[in-house]
Amino acid sequence: MRVIISGGGTGGHIYPALSLVKEIKKTNEHADLLYIGTENGLESKIVPREGIPFKTITISGFRRKLSVENVKTIYRFLKGVRDAKKMIKDFRPDVVVGTGGYVCGPVVYAAAKLNIPTIIHEQNSVPGLTNKFLSRYVDKVAISFSESTRYFPQEKVVYTGNPRATEVIDTDGERGRASVGLADGKKTVLIVGGSRGARPINEAFLEVLPEAKIRDYQFLYVTGDVHYDSVMNEVKKQGNPENVLIRPFIHNMPEVLAGVDLVVARAGATSLAEITALGIPSILIPSPYVTNNHQEKNAQALRKEGAAYVRLEQEMNGEKLMKDIDEILTTNGKWEEMHQSSQSLGMPRAAQDLYGLMKELSN
Incomplete structure (x- = not known):
């Protein structure tokens, strides 16, 4: 052929x-x-x-x-x-x-x-x-x-x-976790705004870093190369919480994704294909700066099926973000329900x- x-x-x-x-x-x-x-x-x-x-x-x-x-x-x-x-x-x-x-x-x-x-x-x-x-x-x-x-x-x-969904299915989540230094046996939240990062997501998470520090779960926070230095300066002021790992970029994202429990991200089509192929619940903050506002429409397709929470950028803040994370990871049956819904959308x-x-x- x-x-x-x-x-x-x-x-x-x-x-x-x-x-x-x-x-x-x-x-x-x-x-x-x-x-x-x-x-x-x-x-x-x-x-x-x-x-x-x-x-x-x-x-x-x-x-x-x-x-x-x-x-x-x-x-x-x-x-x-x-x-x-x-x-x-x-x-x-x-x-x-x-x-x-x-x-x-x-x-x-x-x-x-x-x-x-x-x-x-x-x-x-x-x-x-x-x-x-x-x-x-x-x-x-x-x-x-x-x-x-x-x-x-x-x-x-x-x-x-x-097609990107096919690629993540056979990835090794344990190896992905180890590659970025995540601990085994802990619930893990991946926060990522794309290769260049997303300032509103960064700002919302930095706002509640003291709260994140006292949670039982761990966070992998991918800032994007553009924002990494400014984020690190802010994090150092708050004592570099041990359960928050910060990286500017992840090159083996499919592997890392396979090892996390919850994703906070934009709503690009490729990311959503990967997330649903793995059945991962998500909190989606669609970018309002894309053609035809397609990210919000992508995100709403997952929300409609119960696979994701959708928060518009203008309404996002740290308090709401942490409340959503806590609700998904600690409410009895919530994570499993969203996991099943996400998995049902995967191709x-x-x-x-x-x-x-x-x-x-x-x-």
Whole structure:
């Protein structure tokens, strides 16, 4: 099988693509792969490091308001389509898969126009402009949240879940805990705001650090590189509580996730796929700064099923955060109830299901 994959801009588009690549390689070691991204996107650093053949095109996103910049974007799109067509003709793929981001636009559109079987994968409950546009041309639309069905042609939609979910299932939680210095036998709360951190989450936790210090459970607090120094200065003033471990970033997050009992985080699609695959209860503080407010809608999908508490950023404070943590971890039956609900939403076979859809189209 020969496969072109395209996805870029953020980890939320790239990591599901890489999870799919791992599944393809595991199932078909002779598969030929090509990843098409952009030179300036995060994918240009991450994908080559994984040993995947990588090529680039130049593209930018449309502004939602009328803008001269959109004229340039149209030009870049048309050039991107021409460049992508050349790469596709040279590579001769059996199927082309787009996992989101601007770069998918010209790549997947070019493949569809060349009558190559095409799939887009949507990670969020509310799709972006690129996937909405591509849904008119592709053969199948794979989704991660049932709520996103209404944005696409019904006959093309297949509910697969997020491939990233498959990757966390086989991780070793004990090894993950040991890698960051967490003690065995203690309930563990992971507090994380993404790779760059989230100031409101940081501030809320710092506010109640004296309370956290006297709890029976332990905390792993991932600040993000940007906020680490300022957070550490504040923590030192409060005596570096022994049950609070602080890290700027976690490189083996799937392993660490498998070893915790509760997660406090944003509501990015990839994070939620990992959390539900492992059946972890969560307290979600969606970022209000994302397109179409999709994180809040992602989070509400978990809240509706009883798998998460959702707290909007403007209403979050330390007192509420600690009250929520205590309630989930100490109320009789609450953690187990949320664990079961979270697990019921997990799609641990997501990568296999998406790969199956690829094989079906390419035959």
